[in-house]
Amino acid sequence: MADILKSEQSPSSVEHIEAEKGVDQPFLDATELILNMGPQHPSTHGVLRVILKLDGEKVLNTECVIGYLHRGVEKIAEHRTYAMFNPYVDRMDYVAAVSNGLGYCEAVEKLLNVEAPPRAQWVRTILTELNRIASHQLWLGTHALDIGAITPLFYTFRDREEILKIFEKYCGARLTTHAFRIGGCLYETYDGFEQDVKKFCDFVTPKVDEYETLLTTNRIWLERTKGVGVLKAEDCIDLGVTGPVLRASGVKWDLRKAQPYAAYKNFEFDIPTGQNGDTYDRYLVRVAEMRQALRIIRQAVDSIPEGPIMGKVPKVMKPPVGEIYHSIEAPKGELGYFIVSDGSTQPYRVRVRPPSFVNLQALSKMVEGALVADVVAVIGTLDIVLGEVDR
Amino acid sequence: MLRLYVEEKMLSITTFVIVSVIKIVIALAVLLTAVAYTVWLERKLVGRIQNRWGPQRVGPFGLLQPLADGAKFIFKEDLTPPYVYKPLYIAAPILSLVLALTSISLVPIGNWVTVRGVRTPLEITDVNIGLLIILGITSLSVYGVALAGWSSNSKYSLLGSLRASAQMVSYEIALGVSLVGVLIMSGSLNLREIVDMQGGHMAGFIPRWNIFRGQIVAFFVYLAAAFAETNRVPFDLPEAETELVAGYHTEYSSMKFAMFFMAEYANMITAASIATLLFLGGWHGPLGGPWWLQAILPVFWFALKVFGFIFLYIWIRGTLPRFRYDQLMAFGWKFLFPIAVANVLVTSLIVALQK
Secondary structure (H helix, E strand, O other): HHHHHHHHOOHHHHHHHHHHHHHHHOOOOEEEEEEEEEOOOOOOOOOEEEEEEEOOEEEEEEEOOOOOOOOOOOHHHHOOOHHHHHHHHHHHHHHHHHHHHOOOHHHHHHHHHOOHHHHHHHHHHHHHHHHHHHHHHHHHHHHHHOOOOOHHHHHHHHHHHHHHHHHHHHHHHOOOOEEEEEOEEEOOOOHHHHHHHHHHHHHHHHHHHHHHHHHHHHHHHHHOOOOOOOHHHHHHHHHHHOHHHHHHHHHHHHHHEEEEEEEEHHOOOOOOOOOOOOHEEEEHHHHHHHHHHHHHHHHEEEEEEEEOOOOOOOOOOOOEEEEEEEEEOOOOOEEEEEEEOOOOOEEEEEEEEEEHHHHHHHHHHOOOOOOHEEEHHHHHHHHHHHHHHOO | OOOHHHHHOOOOOOOHHHHHHHHHHHHHHHHHHHHHEEEEEHHHHHHHHOOOOOOOOOHHHHOOHHHHHHHHHHHHOOOOOOOHHHHHHHHHHHHHHHHHHHHHHOOOOOEEEEOEEEEEOOOOOOOOHHHHHHHHHHHHHHHHHHHHHOHHHHOOHHHHHHHHHHHHHHHHHHHHHHHHHHHHOOOOOOOOEEEEEHHOOOOOOOOHHHHHOOOHHHHHHHHHHHHHHOOOOOOOOOHOHHHOOOOOHHOOOOHHHHHHHHHHHHHHHHHHHHHHOOOOOOOOOOOOOHHHHHHHHHHHHHHHHHHHHHHHHHHHOOOOOOOOOHHHHHHHHHHHHHHHHHHHHHHHHHHHHOO
């Protein structure tokens, strides 16, 4: 056997296998199995690698290996002007690019001590909430697919398409939108923007119910998600977990209410919470969030103020020496930007607090003692995007 | 006198062989076509359920898609990973497919026919314990899956085949017991006799199919167990692609993979045929029209019932998520098996009281 290995594989892979053997050695006399899941695996949502220590199907231990999608975004920022770095943030959480842009633009605005005009605030809020729905739809489809239901994926992608069409009409791009600029928005809304958004709201409201008919009361879905990957509220706070995962554990914490940004303080909406902190509650919270997002969008569209869409910002942005931390409620949790300025045109340091990266920490706690199938369900329910985990 | 008898015997053996070969060729061709078009149907129907078109580029309505798929499978690189145990790695898909194709030879699809003075049943061979043999053959098919997973020498394959072995062995019991009720009622293991028992009507209009004669619980137990036996959603754990990549056939490519694929669909057709024969009255259905129509109609009714069952398979695939391993085992042993046993007890009690 060993000879075959050496003759038919490249030297590097033989070394790799032998190195892995060394790692396995302590477990070889036991009934345990080391299973390497990822980075190429259908349901690790990108290039996450999870090393599982299994006893049969039961998970004894997990270890996450990340960094396969590391592009050094934070380092790139140090060599770009503030405006030039803006498109890069879209590539972090690429399924919620608008939220990323909002967080970055608002952070730099705070540093520059300028404020976007009200009209821009409203448009930003509408687009960000649309993006929240798109992100949750993508999550719902892939999560259901991980658990074995193949149909919701197509329903959610069909409806997400309508959001992307609005983005495309507004700024020309569908995924990495680069919709906002420091100091406001570059583009005025197109003719019929309000109607399009209203039409979308009316279109998608029954569709959310449709997703629920397939899953919410489905016996198999309940069995697969209830009591799976339980995360208590204290654990969430200890681990720094935010977003729907935190709220499903019963903590009513939403930055849109806690530290309102953009135009959120003008709208009425609820913060959906769960009680058990299991996969099912996280599902319910996210579905409820889609409905709340629609509520916000409806209110915002009806009250878009007139006025300029771009504020007065200097052509050459040179923020005063200092530092700023600004965070927003991205679809996945608290997305924070820490920017240090040395008074030049380029940031001295940018540090992103990505929700996916922090939430991913909870994985090993959530899957302890679970089965292999639960690992997949829990990775799905955390709603991670590897572009954001690795940056 | 003796010479004449021997000559007659020789002649009948010759006709038997010729007729059998013809029947085998026809059955194989029909079955393989049916397998190919079940795949097409599944893609088309699941596509419709999911707001898609499904295959539509190759031929009208994508009807030539199975041919294109077959050509693709043949021309794909047949990759054998270097660390597999070759004899079993190659034998496993062959075993799976051969067993799947063999079991169909015992399935009758219609009554006796007489062509040019030769009287023959519409099946390859009529055995008086047909059902037992079919159950035996289908339970052997677990070897194909188990050996594939083991010989691949891959952890995902191994986990998939472990799941498959446990699942297929467990559900085999519930499946077998669910059929006992029907056997008690008909008093025979011969599929043809079981079907003949179900002819005619009750109360004027209800067909005397077993499903309407108190075996409805057994039918649903069989339905669930058959889904598990054929590794279909919601019991498709052995090949759960989102957990185990592709389960027991992770390391297979080209025609070897296609053999597993064909075996799965052939097993689906067998399971649907058994359900039709045992619960849904086989080829019984309204007859009428000219003689040629009366000759074809039974086969048509049989095919229609099998199609309905396969439609159910596909519909459920588009609707339900997948069970977890422990839930699957609990469902099989704690729910299906007791129900099947209770059904046997109740049925035997009623049959005893009626006598």
